[in-house]
Amino acid sequence: MNSVKIKRVEKVSPRKKAVKPAPKRAYHHGDLREKLIAATEALIRERGVDGFSLREVARRAGVSPAAPAHHFGDARGLLSEVALLGFQEFGDALAAGDALGGSDPAARLYEQGKAYVNFALKNPARFQLMFSNGKCDPAYKNLDEISNRSFRVLEKAIRAAMGLTGSDEMPPDGYGYLMAVWSCVHGFAHLALGGQFDGPAQMRGMKGEISKTILPLMLAHLPEPPAQKTL
Amino acid sequence: MNSVKIKRVEKVSPRKKAVKPAPKRAYHHGDLREKLIAATEALIRERGVDGFSLREVARRAGVSPAAPAHHFGDARGLLSEVALLGFQEFGDALAAGDALGGSDPAARLYEQGKAYVNFALKNPARFQLMFSNGKCDPAYKNLDEISNRSFRVLEKAIRAAMGLTGSDEMPPDGYGYLMAVWSCVHGFAHLALGGQFDGPAQMRGMKGEISKTILPLMLAHLPEPPAQKTL
DNA sequence: CTATTTATCTGGACAGTGTCAAGATTAGGT
DNA sequence: ACCTAATCTTGACACTGTCCAGATAAATAG
Numbered sequence: 001m002n003s004v005k006i007k008r009v010e011k012v013s014p015r016k017k018a019v020k021p022a023p024k025r026a027y028h029h030g031d032l033r034e035k036l037i038a039a040t041e042a043l044i045r046e047r048g049v050d051g052f053s054l055r056e057v058a059r060r061a062g063v064s065p066a067a068p069a070h071h072f073g074d075a076r077g078l079l080s081e082v083a084l085l086g087f088q089e090f091g092d093a094l095a096a097g098d099a100l101g102g103s104d105p106a107a108r109l110y111e112q113g114k115a116y117v118n119f120a121l122k123n124p125a126r127f128q129l130m131f132s133n134g135k136c137d138p139a140y141k142n143l144d145e146i147s148n149r150s151f152r153v154l155e156k157a158i159r160a161a162m163g164l165t166g167s168d169e170m171p172p173d174g175y176g177y178l179m180a181v182w183s184c185v186h187g188f189a190h191l192a193l194g195g196q197f198d199g200p201a202q203m204r205g206m207k208g209e210i211s212k213t214i215l216p217l218m219l220a221h222l223p224e225p226p227a228q229k230t231l
Numbered sequence: 232m233n234s235v236k237i238k239r240v241e242k243v244s245p246r247k248k249a250v251k252p253a254p255k256r257a258y259h260h261g262d263l264r265e266k267l268i269a270a271t272e273a274l275i276r277e278r279g280v281d282g283f284s285l286r287e288v289a290r291r292a293g294v295s296p297a298a299p300a301h302h303f304g305d306a307r308g309l310l311s312e313v314a315l316l317g318f319q320e321f322g323d324a325l326a327a328g329d330a331l332g333g334s335d336p337a338a339r340l341y342e343q344g345k346a347y348v349n350f351a352l353k354n355p356a357r358f359q360l361m362f363s364n365g366k367c368d369p370a371y372k373n374l375d376e377i378s379n380r381s382f383r384v385l386e387k388a389i390r391a392a393m394g395l396t397g398s399d400e401m402p403p404d405g406y407g408y409l410m411a412v413w414s415c416v417h418g419f420a421h422l423a424l425g426g427q428f429d430g431p432a433q434m435r436g437m438k439g440e441i442s443k444t445i446l447p448l449m450l451a452h453l454p455e456p457p458a459q460k461t462l
Numbered sequence: 463c464t465a466t467t468t469a470t471c472t473g474g475a476c477a478g479t480g481t482c483a484a485g486a487t488t489a490g491g492t
Numbered sequence: 493a494c495c496t497a498a499t500c501t502t503g504a505c506a507c508t509g510t511c512c513a514g515a516t517a518a519a520t521a522g
Contacts, residue, residue: 032470050365054509064472066510071470075509128364133425134281148430175433176444179422180415183445187418188410194364199379202406213407214414263499285480295501297481302499306480 033071035061040082044125049132052079079129080140086126087143091150093119098157105161112157113185113215120189121207128193131186154182188214264302266292271313275356280363283310310360311371317357318374322381324350329388336392343388344416344446351420352438359424362417385413419445 029035039060044052054075055065072078097115101108120127129135130147138144158178159170188210197203206213270291275283285306286296303309328346332339351358360366361378369375389409390401419441428434437444 029471048365053507055507065508066473066512067471069510131421131425131427133359134279138426151430170431170433172433172437173444175431176437177448179419179428179434179437180445180448183418183422184411184415185418186422187414187416187420189418190362190421191410191414191417194362195369196362197410199382200401200406202401202403203410206403206407206410213404214411217408217411260500284478286478296479297502298500300481 032061032063032067036063036068036071036078037082037085040078041126044082044129049125049129049135054078076135076137077140080136080143082126083130083136084141084143084146086123086130087147087150089123090119090127090130091146091153094150094153098153101157105157108157109161109181110215112154113181114210116185117189117192117210120193124193127189131190154178184214263292263294263298267294267299267302267309268313268316271309272357275313275360280356280360280366285309307366307368308371311367311374313357314361314367315372315374315377317354317361318378318381320354321350321358321361322377322384325381325384329384332388336388339388340392340412341446343385344412345441347416348420348423348441351424355424358420362421385409415445 036057039057040052043057043060052075054068057078058065058068061067068075068078072081093115094112097111097113098108100111136143155170155178158174158181162171162174162177164170164174191197192207197207267288270288271283274288274291283306285299288309289296289299292298299306299309303312324346325343328342328344329339331342367374386401386409389405389412393402393405393408395401395405422428423438428438
């Protein structure tokens with residue numbers, strides 16, 4: 001049925017036919033796959049994740065409604081691919097932030113947090129798609145692997161912050177702290193995108209200032225391994 | 232195929248209709264509104280928020296697809312009402328947690344956080360609906376007011392934690408801290424519901440243990456006004 | 463260079479969706 | 493008892509995602 005051929009064929013335009021760059025729009029037009037992805041990203045940017053429609057995407061790509069099925073299995077397949085690409089950029093953004101932090105573990109986490117929120121605020125639809133339930137197929141191609149890559153960037157910085165070297169096991173407290181930091185950053189992004197911070201006027205001005213208020217507040221008690229065993 | 236006509240052969244209603252609790256199934260059956268709400272809650276619990284369908288709800292209530300429109304305007308109206316009721320329970324749960332904390336501000340926030348996450352984990356679909364974008368009409372009846380009620384429960388505890396009395400203005404730092412706490416708790420709930428903590432085995436065991444790890448971690452530096460201006 | 467296989471894409475169909483307008487039915491107030 | 497307003501049905505319309513049989517083009521043989 002929908003056996004989506006996941007053939008790993010590298011047919012990514014090494015060369016192009018010298019002629020005919022334009023007018024023939026009949027049947028195969030070569031870059032449908034990319035065009036569909038671009039159309040999807042544009043569509044959800046305009047109308048939100050729920051405003052997505054396979055047919056509308058096909059329409060924008062100038063193609064029949066059944067065409068996308070040959071590239072991605074079904075609608076969820078297309079959305080999963082878009083999410084995957086999102087996670088790719090997302091992971092890169094986190095890694096770039098991490099690099100900005102230099103050798104100071106706290107700074108690394110700080111910059112990663114900034115990058116996390118910035119990505120979400122600048123790509124609302126994509127971010128919501130990436131962390132949505134049900135819209136993507138969790139078993140899609142290497143979605144799981146790519147999204148885990150982002151996670152590992154954070155994990156690595158946490159490990160550094162806790163003074164762990166290469167191969168020691170992460171202690172439970174470490175994961176607890178990881179979850180705390182992740183939760184806070186992610187929650188901020190999610191609430192901000194949901195317009196939940198638009199009520200009190202004093203909050204509104206703070207949305208762009210996460211770097212100056214929330215993050216330091218979170219990271220204030222970071223560097224030392226949280227082994228205080230409070231309560 | 233399965234166009235199962237839900238014919239109501241129950242036309243036994245004989246003569247006397249004096250008693251009100253006697254349910255007759257023809258046309259007006261009195262409690263359609265409540266039945267639609269209940270059906271919606273059950274449906275999204277079973278199939279997730281995206282699995283919602285107005286027609287399916289109508290079907291379950293034994294009523295025509297156009298019937299709900301007379302009670303709630305459209306599909307979003309029904310979902311908004313369900314979200315509103317969710318926020319009602321939610322606010323109560325937060326308030327109950329707050330009360331559990333007694334007179335200790337830190338304990339109040341701690342219990343509220345526990346209540347927040349517990350509500351989300353026990354009512355995943357409802358929680359996701361409440362904090363979804365686009366599924367509800369933000370201008371619905373008093374949705375805004377009710378949801379703000381929950382917010383005010385948190386705000387009050389934050390104020391207490393910062394030693395503010397009745398009518399003083401909340402300082403910007405206060406809102407910053409409120410957002411931090413809210414973000415962390417909310418983010419945890421959202422990530423947990425998204426299955427994001429199901430990767431590393433050491434995390435999985437922690438989902439139920441937020442009360443023992445994450446929350447204290449967040450609240451460790453709570454009581455004093457966060458004016459340290461770090462970094 | 464021709465023939466055949468394989469990858470793409472179309473067109474039409476089907477079941478499902480939300481919503482609207484017109485009409486049937488009933489409840490309630492005067 | 494009438495009349496009005498609320499409630500619900502019926503049928504329609506424009507959508508949606510997905511499947512199927514075929515058309516078309518490109519790739520790969522032979």
